[in-house]
Amino acid sequence: MKNPIFTFVPLALLTLSHAWAAELVYEPFNYTAATGVTSLAGGSGWNAAWTQDGSSGVISSAGMSYTDSLGNVLTVSGLGMETTGSATTRNFRTVSGGPLTDVWISFLYRLPASNSLFEGVSFYRGSTALFSISNTSVDTSSSITLGNSVTPANVNTLKGVFGTTHLVVLHLTEGGTSPDKVEAFIDPPFAAIPSQPDGTIQAANFNFDTVRIAGQNGATLFVDEFRVGSTFADVTPHTPGGDPDTDGDGLTDGQETVLGLDPFVSNAGLVAAIKANPDYFGLYDSAGMLQLTNGGVVLPQTGNDPVGFTFEVQHSTHLSTWPPLETFTRSVVLPGGKNFLRVTLDNP
Template sequence: MKRPCFHLAAIGLILPCHAAPLAHESFDYGAGSALTSRDGGGGWAGAWYQDGQSGVAGADGLGFTDALGNVLDATGRCADTTGTATTRSLRVLGSGVTNDVWISFLWRLPASNRKFEGVSFYRASQQVFTVSNPSTTTTSQISLTSNLTANNSVNTQKGDFGTTHFVVLKLTKGGGAGGADRVDLFLDPVLAGTPSSPDAVISGSNFDIDRVRIAGEDGATLLVDELRVGETFADVAPHDPAGGPDSDGDGLTDAQEAVLGLNPNVDDSALIAAIRANPGWFGLHDRAGILAQGNGGVVLGKEGEGPVNLIFEVQHGENLVSWRVLETFNRQVMIPPGKQFLRITPASP
């Protein structure tokens, strides 16, 4: 008897949402100018200040395109830790002490060395946690470290010299083991969907923060850009979809609206919401209708944000009444970003 195999197909739709972050810094200053006393961006209590030598504004800004072609919104230049001595530039959040937030920034480490380069988060003078390339290694791998607890550091085993990475942090008050605070780090997540599988996780007694520090030991070079703090992932990952810009923010790209004969500068969100609320009026399927579209397979709806636990049995028997388990298959399947349904079908032999 041949062992059956199955195909998985996924379908779905997700619309981007560009919300205003709690704080944003795009380092839109003159190339080579010191960061100290610069007060651009929004959501900050004051200008950048220094503890040591000041970082500078880089020659150019950084950019990031995810694996699906979505492009992060980016303007201005970047922060550059290059200097003749250790650079430490700090800035205080306008919201004061905060937790239960998302933080994102672009990161590029140009070359190997044994110097500390990193972005640290403080509560007053207390260093709370850090994203860094530690001075104990010459690799490009990015680590997440709690500065409150000894030996609480996780290496993501990811990172490349000369490559811009998108670093996203999720702070959860009381979200760790035993009610401790928790920080999740996601490296280069897809922009069009909230990530759920972190590359590093740390826990601590109190991860409340009120300021950020960008530092390079002995003037070692690290480039940081598009620093954002927000209440949701969408707040800190504003982007243009792979199909191009969406000028009116309604979820349809300008190119799609042109094909449909719509005005790309007029928000069609109300019409889109009406179509979704009344799919039958437009000959479309609602959730129940999609689940019924097996076409020789079984359609499963997405539940929650994690991977799907796919468990099925191959059975055998002497008649068509009594069946015994021959083998059980159990594996996790990651749902592609933006997809809401999976279909399981027999594969061709």
């Protein structure tokens, strides 16, 4: 005799799948504070140490941290880098296996105060400047600019606050027969792959092999946790935080982000309509699930308790009364998110 056990969920669930790949380049700036960046060679995915053209930036006295809008905390280590100096600081470092394309890039960025000087992170192929994230020399606001050095064009993301640590995420896509594209996302939540960039630029070839961090006339920009990876998840490693339901509609902010909804606009009416009319959406309510016996017995879970059930093996000598011959009692802990158990009986 065999007793197959099946588990079900009462409503259809949407899940997000990340194509986990590999972190290609990482610089945590895990060095000694107040040290010049030139000649430092930590991190991974680089083929040489940092070099300088002009003065050198320095290692900050403290590292930077970042928590997204859903409470998820970026994984960080080490200290950070700042472009502070007595003259223009320009530090370069070349990645291994370049030029790189079809990659995600992330780093922490903090501009302390207004000025009319260039501070930014730029990307090169050899000696050719390609694109950058910066405070441009013609902008005294705190706005973060995505710049294109191949075809002169700057896109103001309209994001950025003085003295605030921002997470900058860039997505470089090779265009094939079309122009390459760089999309900038400022402070995206980690719950879902971002789809609405704060700025986009295009040009014939954005493949890069060198990173530059620079501050004009020694102007200060703080940079930390530089990463390049094959996926968004590669460049946003994090510790999950709390996931509140800001609009009180029964869906957490993280769930709404994954579903493309606004966490600040209630969907309570739609949720109630789905629950009241599950058949409209090809779903089952609890009563409907209990009717899906298919030759077995469906048992509901109560709260988070295990599902308990008892069955008897009965016998009879005259087929009119059936006293128990043996009784079996089981208690089954269902997997997370499962609410029903079905028991069927089959003779081998």
